[in-house]
Amino acid sequence: MATVVTTPRTEEDVLIEQLGYDDHFHDHHDGDKFRSNFLTTYVFSQDHKIIAKQFLITGMFWAVIGGLMSLIFRLQLGFPEESMAWLKPVLGKWIEINPDSGMGSLSPEFYYALVTMHGTIIVFFVLTAGLSGTFSNLLIPLQVGARDMASPLLNMMSYWFFFLAGLVMFASLFLSTGPFAGGWTAYPPLSALPQASSGSGAGMTLWLVSLVFFVVSVLLGGINYITTVLNLRTKGMTMWRLPLTIWAFFITAIIGLLSFPVLASAFFLVMFDRGLGTSFFLNEIYIGGQALDHVGGSPVLYQHLFWFLGHPEVYIIILPAMGIVSEVLSVHSRKPIFGYKAMVFSILAIAFLSFIVWAHHMFMSGVNPFISNFFVIFTLIIAVPSAVKVFNWIATMYGGNVRFTAASMFAIGFVSMFISGGLTGIFLGNSAIDIQLHDTYFVVAHFHIVMGVAAFFGMFAGVYHWFPKMYGRFMNETLGKVHFWGTIIGAYAIFWPMHYTGLAGVPRRYYRFDTFQTFSHFDELNKFITIAAIVTFAFQLLLVINFFYSIWKGKKVTVQNPWGATTLEWTTPIRPGHGNWPGKIPAVQRWAYDYGKDGKEFIPQIQPLAEGEADGGDH
């Protein structure tokens, strides 16, 4: 029951036919039963390509929500004297109207809730699920040469647990006591004592439930990614022939699988403290005129458990972006990636180090300064593999025939952001300097640039690059380039000034600064940052418009391999059906980065090695 090949037979099709592996996939007449109707094709789909789109579009929804939240609290920080009464129809009672002056002000509780939700949503729902969920699902089977994931059912469940997590979190936004407001890290006692603040009650309960669902989603996805990469690679696809995207997703899944369960443990203990009166994280507390029964708990213990996930989590966010950028830069520079093996080893090194640096988030939490030294050393060592990667990206572009497409521009922008944000990490990794910089806007600037904006850039590069594979149409390049320039200039305009305010000691998470004489001279700067944030957000709408417009109206892809890339996903039909390849599975003959070799512009991975030709980067 082979799907009819609609495209003219290309050289690739012939190669697959001659050398490919016949797995008799299309002989199974039950093969397509799972996409028999609308519901199983588009909603409860088990096809990895549809699941990838589900992750992406859900991620985009959350990105808009998370972004809008940041605009509201930026308005508060930039224009604390302006009335926010116009937001009353949306935010309701969280805008408090002064009966005398008619001035509407954002309720401080809700300000904290916005900050908390912004962090939670962007870190978990957008940059974890939306980034690694989308591209791991789309690219792992396509690039390793598999029909689908190892377990499409678990894969579908992974998406629906994510959806459920989102639903619960979304519901928490509408609670009369507000969503959780104790920061995305959910430190006790704010998270463990329901009476600690208004968001600590039902808001925190829903937050915990949502994130437990989310952990389940990540684990189900990760199990699948790892198994697919290790067990379902096509004939000839050795580990050293994998594109760097796959290496990155693979290692990301391993990190997630080892760190998220620990977060789940921490959450279980918080639940016991909240509901059953244990004292894991709560010590002697007097609150609301009452001394509580809790004795001897350790809030720092929670911080250890949280950051044991929390630090690997930032690499869970950035590694997929790095993989995407490596691939996009190589394809659009028409050059092999520089130092392929060094790239793989640096991913492995970063992954390993990510597990032994967590306490650098806790230098100011009262951990022993001598223990801090240990974490300082390992934190600074991360600069080495990171620098290797940056060097290799630049060397890949150097002397290349760079095509400035929206995808490659975002990939270059990623490198710029990663350097700018990475350098400030070297400051913050020192426990002595951290005494001054801890919990200031310097930290906010650092992590937004290095893992927020940079990861978004990686995601954008991936969306522009693989959109033709997802929908069989191109996105509008001009809009893409406008989006790029607006975003990179805007993002620097938002976060660059924060380094200065941070160095001057301006603390993060404060509700307003104009009332402090020490910080009031930053009023104009805060206005500037807020305006930059609004403008940058507006530029993101270009992406949303471009994305949805192009799904239906974009320029049609007419050739199988529009970017001239070597990897397997471009040997599938323009709109691949279920099972990805209509006939045999392609067999891989060479590594993934043969560009500009032996006088040829590029050589696909399915092209056999010529006589006497060496495989891999070693010519």
Next chain:
Amino acid sequence: MIETTVNNPVYTRNRIHPKKFALLVACASMVMMFAGLTSAYLVRQAAGNWLEFTLPNLFYYSTAVIVSSSLALHGSYLLFRRGNAVGYKSLMVLAMVLALTFIVLQYQGWLALAAGGVELTTNPSGSFVYVISGLHAAHVLGGIAAIGVALLHAFLLPFRPTERRKLRFELTLIFWHFVDLLWIYLFIFLAGQ
């Protein structure tokens, strides 16, 4: 679709079946969860204000019971492969009975702990025992559900040791051995403190 991916000849050339591998990866993540809890135990213990007590004997009995259950299920698997239908079914029933006994004994163990004055909220040292053994028991319940399905297969389907059913059995067995080994680790950890 699972059929088409998993029973596909291209994948069976791998030495380990993808589903088995996926289960082992999942076990690794569960190990991390309990590793997180036991490290939290050690960190909290080092901070002082820590009640020392000995575990009730019931936990020793339950350990013996879950080990025997694991052995019984393994025996059942070996007989299944040899084609001994009666032996396979009866050992599987035995494994199930022992599994349920384990849960009952754990519950009795918690009651004995509480009766000895170590209640859930008395001191973190006791709270950890309840949480760790409780979370382990939740995983055991998952294993019991898997054995339950295996029992339905054993008694409702005609006896036929096909590759598919062998794989199903192996997955159940791996998980059951896993929760057994996990408990041995947790028991030695908790009893040795």
